[in-house]
Amino acid sequence: MYTAADLRKGLKIAIxxxxxxxxxxxxxxxxxxxxxxxxxxxxxxxxxxxxxxxxSGETFEPANLEDRKMQYLYKEDxxxxxxxxxxxxxxxINEVSLGDAKNYLIDNLAVDVLIFRDKAIGVDVPNFVxxxxxxxxxxxxxxxxxxxxxxxxxxxxxxxxxPPFIEEGExxxxxxxxxxxxxRVKG
Amino acid sequence: xxxNWALSRRRGALVQRGAIFDRVRSFFKEKGYLEVxxxxxxxxxxxxxxxxxxxxxxxxxxxxxxxxxxxxxSAGYDSIFxxxxxxxxxxxxxxxxxxxxxxxxxxxxxxxxxxxKETEALVQAAAAAPRVTYRGLSVELDSPWERITVAEAFCRxxxxxxxKALAEGSFDQIMxxxxxxxxxxxxxxxxxxxxxxxxxxxxxxxxDPTLAERFELYIGGLEIANAFSELTDPGEQRSRFEAEAxxxxxxxxxxxxxxxxxxxxxxxxxxxxxxxxxxxxxVMVLLDAGSIDDVVAFTxxxx
Numbered sequence: 247m248y249t250a251a252d253l254r255k256g257l258k259i260a261i262x263x264x265x266x267x268x269x270x271x272x273x274x275x276x277x278x279x280x281x282x283x284x285x286x287x288x289x290x291x292x293x294x295x296x297x298x299x300x301x302s303g304e305t306f307e308p309a310n311l312e313d314r315k316m317q318y319l320y321k322e323d324x325x326x327x328x329x330x331x332x333x334x335x336x337x338x339i340n341e342v343s344l345g346d347a348k349n350y351l352i353d354n355l356a357v358d359v360l361i362f363r364d365k366a367i368g369v370d371v372p373n374f375v376x377x378x379x380x381x382x383x384x385x386x387x388x389x390x391x392x393x394x395x396x397x398x399x400x401x402x403x404x405x406x407x408x409p410p411f412i413e414e415g416e417x418x419x420x421x422x423x424x425x426x427x428x429x430r431v432k433g
Numbered sequence: 434x435x436x437n438w439a440l441s442r443r444r445g446a447l448v449q450r451g452a453i454f455d456r457v458r459s460f461f462k463e464k465g466y467l468e469v470x471x472x473x474x475x476x477x478x479x480x481x482x483x484x485x486x487x488x489x490x491x492x493x494x495x496x497x498x499x500x501x502x503x504x505x506x507s508a509g510y511d512s513i514f515x516x517x518x519x520x521x522x523x524x525x526x527x528x529x530x531x532x533x534x535x536x537x538x539x540x541x542x543x544x545x546x547x548x549x550k551e552t553e554a555l556v557q558a559a560a561a562a563p564r565v566t567y568r569g570l571s572v573e574l575d576s577p578w579e580r581i582t583v584a585e586a587f588c589r590x591x592x593x594x595x596x597k598a599l600a601e602g603s604f605d606q607i608m609x610x611x612x613x614x615x616x617x618x619x620x621x622x623x624x625x626x627x628x629x630x631x632x633x634x635x636x637x638x639x640x641d642p643t644l645a646e647r648f649e650l651y652i653g654g655l656e657i658a659n660a661f662s663e664l665t666d667p668g669e670q671r672s673r674f675e676a677e678a679x680x681x682x683x684x685x686x687x688x689x690x691x692x693x694x695x696x697x698x699x700x701x702x703x704x705x706x707x708x709x710x711x712x713x714x715x716v717m718v719l720l721d722a723g724s725i726d727d728v729v730a731f732t733x734x735x736x
Contacts, residue, residue: 251523273526276613277649277659277709278631279605280483281523299606302523303684394442409438427438 248306250283256423258290258309258360265290265309265362267345290360290367293342313358313370318351326351328359328369337366344368349404350375350422371422376431377401378417385410439735446728450716453559454516457536457712460558461514466538469513471501477692481633482680485522486689487531493689494520497709499634500695502539503663506705507698511541516712527724528655530713531733539707544662545646548706549623552650552658553578555710556621560719567653567718570618579622586612586624595628604631616651623648633673635661650710652718660708667699 248259255271270286283300290309316328316337325338326348337359341348347357350371358370382398395407400420408427412418417431458468478486478493479500486493495501498515505513519535540547553576564573587595591611598604616622625648629637632645639646646662664670671691678688716728726732 273524273529274609275483275524275529276605276608277656278481278483278633279608282606282609284609299610394445409442429438 248308250281250300250302250304250306253283253285253300253306258311259287259306260309261287261296263310265311265360265367266296267309267368269295269345288345290343291362291365310362311367312361314361316357316359316369318353318355318357320353321351328357328366339366339369346422346425347371349400349402349425350377350420351402352377373421373423374419374428375422376417376419377404379408379412379414382408382412382414384413440730443727443730446716446720446722447730449720450728453716453719454712456559456561457516457555460555461538464512466512466514466540467510469502469505469510469515470517471495471498471505471515473518475501477690477695479634479692479695480674480677480681480689482677482684482686485686487520487522496521497535498537499707499709500692502537502707503702503705504695504698506539506541507700507702511703511705512539514538525733527726528714528717530725530729533725534712536710536712536715537707539663539705541703541705543706544704545625545648545660545706548660548708549578549580549625549648550576552623552660552708552710553621556650556652556657556715559715565652565719565721567655567721568723570653572617572653572718573620579617579620581616581622581624582626583624583628584626586616590615599628599630604628613651613656614654617653617655621650621652621657623650625649632661633677634664634670636664655714655718656711657714657718658708658710660706663702663705663707665699665702665704667696670699671696 253268253271255268257268259266266287266289268285269288272284274284275281281302285298287296287298314330316330319327319329324341326344327336327338329336347369359366360368377400379398380401383396396410397405398408398412399405406427419428419431421428473495474489474492475495476492478496484496486496497519498517502513502515516536518532520532524531557574560574563575564571583595587593587598591607598607616624626644627647629643629645632647635645635647638644648660649656650658681688713725713728717725720728722728
């Protein structure tokens with residue numbers, strides 16, 4: 247069971263026995279007033295969204311999902327294909343259901359496919375994933391503009407801010423919980 | 434270098450934060466305020482229903498330096514300010530850190546209207562610019578700033594009254610979702626005259642005991658400061674603390690010891706006004722930072 251203090255982006259909870267994922271989270275509290283936990287929730291089956299504001303003391307059941315270890319194989323149109331390493335069974339999940347996870351899918355990545363009532367409705371990717379930089383502008387040595395980051399495109403097409411010293415072709419570690427650059431992979 | 438990127442990329446913000454702190458200190462010193470330090474670890478925080486202190490070896494980390502600073506006022510220190518760390522359990526978000534930096538100042542003989550003027554001058558001095566750009570808004574800092582009563586704000590933005598909202602338990606949610614985002618968009622805004630029950634340490638308004646002489650300051654929709662004309666009646670203060678303690682108990686929260694030394698000192702406290710200003714929030718506005726994380730050296734998650 248979760249309390250309001252556990253709520254955060256990415257957490258999956260059950261509402262009316264259906265799985266929802268928190269896609270936006272904001273902690274609000276007037277200085278002398280009560281804490282309010284503002285969320286946007288996406289129904290993981292239908293994709294419909296809700297705005298809900300919760301208060302301290304409210305409790306939540308985790309979404310009742312089964313997870314299966316699978317690996318990512320390939321993308322076809324707007325579907326992504328995954329394979330169970332033990333049974334070799336293959337399943338498809340559409341892009342909308344994947345949400346941000348699609349930014350981190352590289353060939354053979356091990357993921358947890360989330361199953362609800364025998365249907366695959368999403369995936370959990372590892373907290374940290376290494377991805378190659380396919381495009382970023384070179385850093386001019388001695389640049390004194392004070393700029394502390396620059397955009398980079400990764401092999402999945404995901405665009406994010408990286409430190410100026412990162413070069414094209416380098417491997418970088420991304421924190422998938424925040425979607426932000428974490429560190430450079432040496433060698 | 435790569436591993437410290439999160440830290441090194443904040444250099445610009447930390448340098449500006451330091452400069453803002455310097456200007457804040459200069460402002461008060463030029464006006465004859467004494468900078469004081471009071472203990473962070475205290476035996477009895479003010480018993481407020483919605484503010485939770487973090488226990489520390491049988492005592493508590495302060496949620497605000499208010500009680501000790503008022504004891505100084507009672508002892509004749511008539512213009513004092515402090516920049517210090519405060520702790521509030523469970524407060525974490527893009528505008529909250531459970532350990533944050535507070536600026537509090539108190540002035541004997543002043544009331545909340547005097548403090549509005551002084552707050553304008555302080556923020557102007559801290560900004561050292563005629564306007565700030567915050568989240569795409571251009572906010573003019575020259576005086577006078579906008580003023581709106583809590584009742585006007587509830588009428589204008591939520592089509593209700595503070596009394597109805599309190600009775601329905603929706604006061605805070607209306608403030609957060611309908612009112613705060615509209616305050617301080619073109620000029621900073623003071624929202625003032627709160628319902629009497631919304632200011633446990635505030636004096637009731639002269640001529641209207643249903644209201645407390647309290648204001649908050651908003652810039653670009655962000656709450657920056659909270660101020661009162663201070664309550665100086667020890668009997669009234671004790672019964673307000675008892676009411677807050679009952680509300681804490683009804684919410685299932687642990688009680689705090691009664692701050693007896695503060696209550697005794699209150700009898701000799703002069704009429705005064707005091708204000709608590711979140712310095713991290715002010716730095717956010719002046720630097721156009723989207724998150725409080727961007728204006729501090731370390732977040733708790735990075736420790």
